[in-house]
Amino acid sequence: MSFSIERSIEDIFINENNRVKKLLSKYLNLLFKWHEINNIVSSSDRDYVIRREVYDSYCLNKYLTGSSYTDIGSGGGIPGIIISILNPDKKVLLIDRKTSFIDFLNLARSELGLENTEVIQQDVLKSESDLITDTVMLKNFSNKIISKMDFEKKFIFLMHMIKKSNQVSKAYMLTGSPVLELSKKCMRDLRVSTHVIPSPFFETNRVIAEVKFEDIIDS
Ligand SMILES: C[S@@+](CC[C@H](N)C(=O)[O-])C[C@H]1O[C@@H](n2cnc3c(N)ncnc32)[C@H](O)[C@@H]1O
Numbered sequence: 177m178s179f180s181i182e183r184s185i186e187d188i189f190i191n192e193n194n195r196v197k198k199l200l201s202k203y204l205n206l207l208f209k210w211h212e213i214n215n216i217v218s219s220s221d222r223d224y225v226i227r228r229e230v231y232d233s234y235c236l237n238k239y240l241t242g243s244s245y246t247d248i249g250s251g252g253g254i255p256g257i258i259i260s261i262l263n264p265d266k267k268v269l270l271i272d273r274k275t276s277f278i279d280f281l282n283l284a285r286s287e288l289g290l291e292n293t294e295v296i297q298q299d300v301l302k303s304e305s306d307l308i309t310d311t312v313m314l315k316n317f318s319n320k321i322i323s324k325m326d327f328e329k330k331f332i333f334l335m336h337m338i339k340k341s342n343q344v345s346k347a348y349m350l351t352g353s354p355v356l357e358l359s360k361k362c363m364r365d366l367r368v369s370t371h372v373i374p375s376p377f378f379e380t381n382r383v384i385a386e387v388k389f390e391d392i393i394d395s
Contacts, residue, residue, distance in 0.1 A: 184226050199261045199288050210280050216252035227377040233258040235373045236350050242310030248300050249317035251277050260293045273299040307341035315350040327354040335366050339389050349385040367391045
């Protein structure tokens, strides 16, 4: 039987309502179509993207609290668009600096009718850049400035960058197992909690690193 996005969504998100399943299917059809020309997702294997990227992003949702969520380095909208679909009553901001991603995010926002969502073209590493949100999420945020750093240095750099925006109270990084090897000092200074996402599909598990800035006295 050939692969079908709709069937895969039905099987994996069996407990979700029809609105969510319909919007996830619509989003993924757009994403894979756009990917054929613009390369906007980490893999061309649709089944892998749904079971790994989409399912893990779906699991991130239960950790998020607050009234507004911002995905920085949103790219093709993972995890931001999935979080937006799951939370029609929350304000969701999708930030990227690249026009090709912004064009796709605007198209997806409009085709899916995500009224709760705003797409913003912004370089979050620019010193004047401020994040007007409660909760920041990020997955695979990368660029030339940080790509050569080891994982811990990158993690600290990104959390300090996010912390500069006074309104942000929490950050959630959806990442791999290296986050479980952060030094005790880093874990303590940034009050990091980690949550391993149980995957029914893969032997390796992704991890959510949670940093609550309100708990940090100074660092
Ligand atoms: C590897 S992609 C990850 C995309 C998506 N989060 C995912 O996991 O599929 C990294 C994204 O970060 C964006 N990015 C890199 N540096 C940025 C910056 N300084 N400000 C905003 N976005 C940035 C890139 O344009 C790219 O879309």
